[in-house]
Amino acid sequence: MTDLLSADELERRLRAVGAERYHHLHPYQLRLQSGGCSRFEVEAWALNRYLYQACIPQKDAIILSRMEDPALRRAWRQRIVDHDGEREGDGGIARWLKLTDDLGLDRGAVVSGRLALPATKFAVNAYLTFVRERSLLEAVASSLTELFSPQIIKTRVAGMLEHYDFVTPETLAYFAARPAQAGRDSDFALAYVKQHATTRAEQEAVVAALEWKCDMLWAMLDALEHAYVHAAPAPGAYRKLDAASFGKAA
Numbered sequence: 001m002t003d004l005l006s007a008d009e010l011e012r013r014l015r016a017v018g019a020e021r022y023h024h025l026h027p028y029q030l031r032l033q034s035g036g037c038s039r040f041e042v043e044a045w046a047l048n049r050y051l052y053q054a055c056i057p058q059k060d061a062i063i064l065s066r067m068e069d070p071a072l073r074r075a076w077r078q079r080i081v082d083h084d085g086e087r088e089g090d091g092g093i094a095r096w097l098k099l100t101d102d103l104g105l106d107r108g109a110v111v112s113g114r115l116a117l118p119a120t121k122f123a124v125n126a127y128l129t130f131v132r133e134r135s136l137l138e139a140v141a142s143s144l145t146e147l148f149s150p151q152i153i154k155t156r157v158a159g160m161l162e163h164y165d166f167v168t169p170e171t172l173a174y175f176a177a178r179p180a181q182a183g184r185d186s187d188f189a190l191a192y193v194k195q196h197a198t199t200r201a202e203q204e205a206v207v208a209a210l211e212w213k214c215d216m217l218w219a220m221l222d223a224l225e226h227a228y229v230h231a232a233p234a235p236g237a238y239r240k241l242d243a244a245s246f247g248k249a250a
């Protein structure tokens with residue numbers, strides 16, 4: 001237990017976490033990609049996931065602020081540009097809003113987060129708190145779910161295009177850019193943790209940070225499953241009445 005893992009052993013441990021705990025296994029994701037979600041459930045997913053998208057550049061700005069090495073900051077800041085863009089209408093957040101627009105969701109309602117589930121808001125806040133309060137090493141490690149996102153994105157996009165007639169490639173433009181960005185970012189973060197986790201305790205902390213992040217992503221889908229499949233949305237959260245009030249085409 002106290003022996004240092006080799007860099008390759010550490011990477012194997014991290015990849016095993018993804019294989020067992022990443023949200024590619026969640027029932028909501030499985031239904032989303034196989035046409036099993038109603039349109040309303042797709043809308044609820046996109047509306048809630050917006051809050052996750054919106055927090056990503058904030059959490060990367062927190063991480064950036066904790067880095068003392070200019071070379072590291074130079075590499076990390078690209079993540080913020082990818083999400084915020086260089087100008088209005090550009091970048092990942094704007095492309096996510098294209099998805100929610102195309103689904104007929106009201107932009108103001110999406111951006112305000114007022115219809116999001118309580119658990120989504122707590123999860124997103126927990127991510128910001130995690131990267132602020134844990135070590136920089138753990139904060140970087142928590143981004144490593146991106147090792148697994150290119151595959152889930154590929155499966156989700158193919159499945160949604162096949163099964164939902166209200167989804168077009170333009171609707172899903174957000175996902176077109178992500179796999180290459182995620183590959184670049186996760187290669188960098190993986191090399192960082194392999195180099196900087198120099199004790200077994202730090203290696204275990206890196207693995208635990210990735211497990212924590214998988215739990216966070218899982219909890220967001222659990223909340224959707226509970227609210228929209230098994231029970232009822234929390235008071236104030238998005239419901240069919242809101243959909244009707246957006247004046248969406250039938």
Ligand SMILES: O=C(O)c1cc(C(=O)O)c2c(n1)C(=O)C(=O)c1cc(C(=O)O)[nH]c1-2
Pocket residue numbers: 056092142143144145146148149152153178217
């Ligand atoms: O579609 C997905 O399933 C998915 C998962 C993840 C992830 O694994 O955290 C990210 C994204 N997408 C994503 O688009 C994204 O920009 C992103 C940034 C991060 C991160 O933690 O820094 N994860 C993810």
